[in-house]
Amino acid sequence: DAGVIQSPRHEVTEMGQEVTLRCKPISGHNSLFWYRQTMMRGLELLIYFNNNVPIDDSGMPEDRFSAKMPNASFSTLKIQPSEPRDSAVYFCASRPGLPSRSFREQFFGPGTRLTVL
């Protein structure tokens, strides 16, 4: 089975540009999570969805960040306008949910390394 798929793997953009990161969760999983990893703050949760509905976006740093999940197999994280401090690795993760035995286990994609110049 394919794991979590993210695209692009690397993104270099200039300050002020819009950036869109994409994620395809594992088929059959009903929860999706977006994380960000930086040297200063480590790995932190930005937002998560259950059954395509945003549940908690308290980790989203500011209004420049938005996330959508239009269907069970696709999610986007958008930054508009981007700033150099947004440079980080962005991970998407999914988990199976009930009735799976390990329903809380999260599986991570390969990440998108974003550099904002």
Added chain:
Amino acid sequence: GIQVEQSPPDLILQEGANSTLRCNFSDSVNNLQWFHQNPWGQLINLFYIPSGTKQNGRLSATTVATERYSLLYISSSQTTDSGVYFCAVDPDNTDKLIFGTGTRLQVFP
């Protein structure tokens, strides 16, 4: 919020050595996972272990939820074990994984 502390922060080993990594957490949890972040940045699931003991090859893990800690054992370490090991917990009544600061492991031939 919950605190997740990992020790040691850094570990240097020669190939073949054994090691124990520790994760302490300050509150009760629904879930605990161990991950290996390899030098290419990928987060690889090692164990989903909210309680009890599991083994997978040279790796094993034990979580004592009542005492709020988990241990990851690596035996006969190999250079491919190098990277950062993260413990992450899902506190009770939340759906959020909170990551520890990690243990950076370097294994030399």
